[in-house]
Amino acid sequence: MSFHYLPVAGTKNRVVILPDPKEEKTASGLYIPESAKEKPLRGTVIAVSEIDEDGKSPVLKAGDVVMYGKYSGQELPLEGLDYLIMKETDVLLKKI
Amino acid sequence: MSFHYLPVAGTKNRVVILPDPKEEKTASGLYIPESAKEKPLRGTVIAVSEIDEDGKSPVLKAGDVVMYGKYSGQELPLEGLDYLIMKETDVLLKKI
Amino acid sequence: MSFHYLPVAGTKNRVVILPDPKEEKTASGLYIPESAKEKPLRGTVIAVSEIDEDGKSPVLKAGDVVMYGKYSGQELPLEGLDYLIMKETDVLLKKI
Amino acid sequence: MSFHYLPVAGTKNRVVILPDPKEEKTASGLYIPESAKEKPLRGTVIAVSEIDEDGKSPVLKAGDVVMYGKYSGQELPLEGLDYLIMKETDVLLKKI
Amino acid sequence: MSFHYLPVAGTKNRVVILPDPKEEKTASGLYIPESAKEKPLRGTVIAVSEIDEDGKSPVLKAGDVVMYGKYSGQELPLEGLDYLIMKETDVLLKKI
Amino acid sequence: MSFHYLPVAGTKNRVVILPDPKEEKTASGLYIPESAKEKPLRGTVIAVSEIDEDGKSPVLKAGDVVMYGKYSGQELPLEGLDYLIMKETDVLLKKI
Amino acid sequence: MSFHYLPVAGTKNRVVILPDPKEEKTASGLYIPESAKEKPLRGTVIAVSEIDEDGKSPVLKAGDVVMYGKYSGQELPLEGLDYLIMKETDVLLKKI
Incomplete structure (x- = not known):
């Protein structure tokens, strides 16, 4: 997959994320009620800005699997x- | 196209953008519903301020194709x- | 035209602007509807403060033709x- | 006129101002409607604080004729x- | 009068003030209407904190007669x- | 009395306080009306954090008798x- | 228990906590009314971010038993x- 845009840092570095497809059913086939879905979501980093206004490089890189808040x-x-x-600082967790 | 004004930096550098024409129909001829249009928009940078109040030059330059939030x-x-x-930091992505 | 006051800088430098007269009609004689007038306005800088609280001189000077937000x-x-x-940082563009 | 208090600087220097008497009538004898009076007002600086919390002296001094916002x-x-x-930074203009 | 507490500085130095008794009547015996009383009030500094979080000592000292906003x-x-x-920066004037 | 937790500093140092028992009656046996009780309260410092994010140690220590706002x-x-x-900066006075 | 994600610091370091199970009854078998439960809660730190944007390491580490506000x-x-x-600065106390 090619991505033809470079994120531009605002005050903080920015990251582009491709979210995982949303599973509407659990493994056992039950539908997930809405409330249960208002949780952090997972996706893959596609692109990151180069440097923020304080001269810091992002800590995430393309390919990282991350979790972030639903909103x-x-x-x-x-x-x-x-x-x-989103701002890189809105990412909560990185898969290791 | 000539542009006879120089953006003046506020706290942050400012950029003047000429938005792409809004496509009211998709390639296949369907009208885009309103919600689908409340997404980042694309345009071309026409002019940038020279330096912001911290002495930083803008990272964008005239001719850059960029995406920015609808509002x-x-x-x-x-x-x-x-x-x-807009403030340069309101620009989200630059085409590469 | 003489102006007998010196703007005093607040946190930022301040500028005094004499707005261009508002054209209520377009060149072709049509009245401009209200919404079309809620756009940046143009005027001429009459006076500027000497230095702001960070020791910076203003970038604008008396005689500059500028655009600024309606409010x-x-x-x-x-x-x-x-x-x-207004604060100098509220000025958006300078004619060149 | 003697004034027996010294303004104490808060975050910014403070100035004590004696406002000009409010003219309720114009020179030609017409009463000024309320809206026309919601404009910057004029007065004379009576006393200033000595130094603000960043160690800066005030730029205004007793005797300066100044304009400031109505509120x-x-x-x-x-x-x-x-x-x-008021805070010295709330003063807009100094007569020269 | 002895005072057995030391003000603790928050972000800013703090001062303890003993307000002047409120005069409900003017010298000529008239009651002061409420609006006329919503003005700076006067009192005496009883105690001050030692140092604020930036290492600055207070400029006021016990015994100073000061004015401060009603609220x-x-x-x-x-x-x-x-x-x-109150915070020392909420004190407006010191009697000299 | 042993206390088995160490306060963790947030942006500011934190202190744990054991409030004095609330007296519902005055010495003379009268019940205190509610409004009279919405005043600073007194207690004893039980534990303090070690250092705040600017590297500063707390100025209070276990055993200090302090006053703090009701809320x-x-x-x-x-x-x-x-x-x-609470944050150490929310403590108003220390008994001396 | 293995945890396969690394917290990413935002402006402040972040910590992942596994809350203690909520006791709906007291030791003596009484149900706790709701109001009594709106108090700091306890849990165990599972993972911490590596460094915050000011270059500071977290003070907490995996295995620490901590208390934090209910919300x-x-x-x-x-x-x-x-x-x-949560942000590490939202943790109030560490068991010692």
Whole structure:
């Protein structure tokens, strides 16, 4: 997958994330009620800005699997995919 | 196209952007519903301020194709064209 | 035109602007509807403060033609003229 | 006129101002409607604090004629006179 | 009068003030209407904190007669007296 | 009395306080009306954090008798006692 | 118990906490009324971020037993367990 845009840092570095598909059913086939879905979500970092206004590089890199709050960032539909763009500091966890 | 104004930096550098024309229909001829249009928009940088109050030059330059949030900046109608002027940090992505 | 006051810098430098007369009609004689007028306005810088609290001189000078947001600054009626006084960082563009 | 108090600087230097008497009528004898009076007002600096918390002296001094916003500062009735006390940065203009 | 507490500085130095008794009548025996009383009040500094979080000593000292806004500080009833405790920067004027 | 927790500094140092028992009656046996009780309260410092994020040690220590605003801090019931935990800067006075 | 994510510091270091199970009854078998439960809660630190944006390491470490405010942090359900993730500065106390 190629991505033809470079995030521009605002006050903080920005990251573009491709969210995991939302599972509407659990493994056992039950539908997840809405409340249970208002939790951190998971996705993959696609692109990061180069440097923030304090001269710091991002700590995340393309390919990182991350979790972030459900209401973090803004939607970024590009070339048929629904990305999110958010401040790097809105990312909560990185898979290790 | 000539532009006869220089953006003045506020606390942050400012950029003047000429938005891409809004496509009211998709390629296949369907009208886009309103909600689908409340997404980042694309345009071309026309002019940038010289230096911000911390002495930093802008990272964007005239000619850059950028994406920005739908509600970023303010309208700037000049000589028959509908520009936007916004803080550089409100620009989200630069085409590469 | 003589102006007998010196702007005093607050946190930021301040500028006194004499707005261009408002054209209620377009060149072709049509009245401009209200919404079309809620756009940046143009005027001429009349006076600037000397230095702000960080020791920075203003970048604008008397005689500069500038654009600013419709709701920027406060009205300053003096000796029969309706000036505006605003923070220099509220000025958006300078004519070049 | 003697003034027996020294302004104490808060975060910013403070100034005590004796406002010009409010003219309720214009020179030609017409009463000024309320809206026309919601404009910067003029007065004379009576006293200034010595130094602010960043070690800066005030730029204004006793005797300066200044203009300030109608809602700046707080009323300070002392010994029969209605002074105002405000942050020096709330003063907009100094007569030259 | 002895005072057995030391003000603790918060972000700013704190002062304990013993307000002057409120005169409900003017010298000529008239009652002061409420609005006329919503003005800075006067009192005597009883105690000051030693140093604020930036290492600055207070500029006021015990015994200073000061004026402060009617709504500044919080009430501090101790040993039968109604003191006020406030940030030193809420004090407006010192008698000289 | 042993206390088995160490306060963790947030932006500011934190202190754990054991409030004095609330006297519902005055010495002369009268009940105190509610309004009279919305005043600073007194207690004893039980534990303090070690260092705040600027590297400063707390100025208070275990055993200090202090006064603090009625609405300061949050309740901390531990091992049968109703402690309060608050920012050290919310403490107003220290008994000397 | 293994935890496969690394907290990413935002402006402050972040910690992942596994809350203690909520006791709905007291030791003597009485149900706790709701109000009594709106108090700091206890849990165990599972993971911490490496460094915050000022270059500071967290003071907490995995295994620490901590108390935190009832409304601190956000829920983080992962692999069948209900973790919380919060800023380290939202932790109030560490067991010693």
